[in-house]
Amino acid sequence: MQGLWAVYRKELGDHFSSYRFVILFALIAMVSFITSYMAGVALRENLEGLARPGFVFLMLFSTPGALFSMLQFVAFFGPLIGLVLGFDAINRERAHGTLIKLLSQPIYRDAVINGKFLAAVTVIGIMLLSIVLIISGFGITLLGIVPGLEEILRLAVFLLLSLCYIAFWLGLAILFSILFKGIATSAMASVALWIFLSFFISLGADVAAGVAEPLEGQQGQDVEATMRHARIKEIFSLTSPMVLYTDASGTIVDPMRKTTRKMVLLGYMEQLSLSRFQNPLPLGQSLLVVYPHVTVLIAITLICFAVSYMIFMTQEIRT
Template sequence: MWTICRKELADHFNSTRFLLLFCLVFMVALISTYMAVENIHKVLEGHTRPSHVFLLMFTTPGRFFSLVEFVAFFGPLLGIIMGFDAINRERHLRTLGKLLSQPIYRDAVINGKFLAGVITVTIVLLSLLLLLCGMGLIALGVVPGGEEIARLGVYLIISMAYLAFWLGLAILFSILFRSLATSALASVALWIFFSFFMGFVANLAADAIRPVYNRQDIVQVMANERLAHALSLISPATLYAEATTAILDPFQRSTSRLLVVTPLEGLSLERFQGPLPLDQSMFLVWPHVVLLIALTLVCFGISYVTFMRQEIRTV
């Protein structure tokens, strides 16, 4: 497995398409972070710098989007490009049968390919995060504290699980479809649906199942909103966006889009306006992280079982 993993790593880092995508991700991330830093300077000019200002660099939108939003929407393309031809490319080149005719277990092939993709994604995310942190140290002149570094570490782990899901999905389509174009189009189609249209579908389904006849009725509005939010969690993009936003924003106290606060609860909340500690933020996003990891494991498990049961001919 490790031999196949090293070979796949060499293929990834030597491929032109990976290098082009890698440079594109870095360029857009640097531009968006630079714009975010400029916005932070303008907002904080003449004011005392608040706590956790270093994390604002990752959550403050630049001209169009923040770094977290950029990774949520366009990060899956990195996993898709590395996995959409993992198996059917071997079939097309007639090397899969020759590979398995050697004393190599079949599961070592798919395990090595998936592991190589995860390692590549981790290297890209880690190098991108370190580069942006160095840029923030120079531009903001603020040294991050221990909790901020820990939050960035948790963000890195969640991002790895998120991109690993799309990598596993692309590998699954490369097993199911023999055509390279079909597997790529299927992966991109699901990415577009989950990233851009799942929210509309969830709202339409909630309006059909829990319609709101009176906008002044809090019970109807809350039932509709909760159902729409629950349906939107089917999308890995929604899980990732809510989890990373709560981790990188210590002042966020809920992942829900709508909260009903009574007057007494409002008075109680005014007493606790400080940032949440990391363990409390983890309690907020723990269901999201578990569900995201579960989706990744299920997707790779289906790929594993499907590949193990397929017929592979040597010639």
């Protein structure tokens, strides 16, 4: 692909020199600073005078700070990073008349969209790595702990999951920037779809489960009906990329979590069964647990970018 490296370097320089990147990075750094500090202080107070459990370092990423944990922050607001970086990737070039000039150079058309996507993914990776390093620094300073090898590997997997998750929203934003000529229209469409997939899917899951397996008006506690209700709600919720990411990353960051499913009812026999499995899962077993979620997340990311690629390659470009 002739011209890919040139487009990649140009887009990377544009991102790093733009006020958009500076404001976005400053906001993320500030939130990471506050969240990691509050989580570190809370962990230090709760563990004072007690024997420290295993994988304390990973609790920095799953323990809520002032409002939310770092994992929850990436799940809810990480898509905005991808949307901000990609909503005007193509239509901005059209509006300024630079796309036709760019393609008149010895640069292939696929190098343009590939270079833009890879440059934005690189910026996202740098932001996520900075977040992890900030939280790790606070953990070492406040708690006096050093992460072990498995904790470092789990954080690496968490970074890759987060990068893939945000890359999906980046590909979606680039798709809208190709479909719509107006920059404001593509931005509104991207934000609207983010709100729908991230927030309204959970409401729809409640409605779908209530229609398929209603619980109101039942005599006594029907355990099977409650489990079916919860299962229908869970299946419907998995259509949201945020739920896929939250379940997968939560299982990776928390080694004590044995499944991505949520327990609805927990009786005496279930408690007795779970008491036999108090040891943390090895990283390989955790990866097997989240394998379906990770596969779907990677698949929808590749499909979204592939659709953007095909439309851009076949779209007519006029002066």
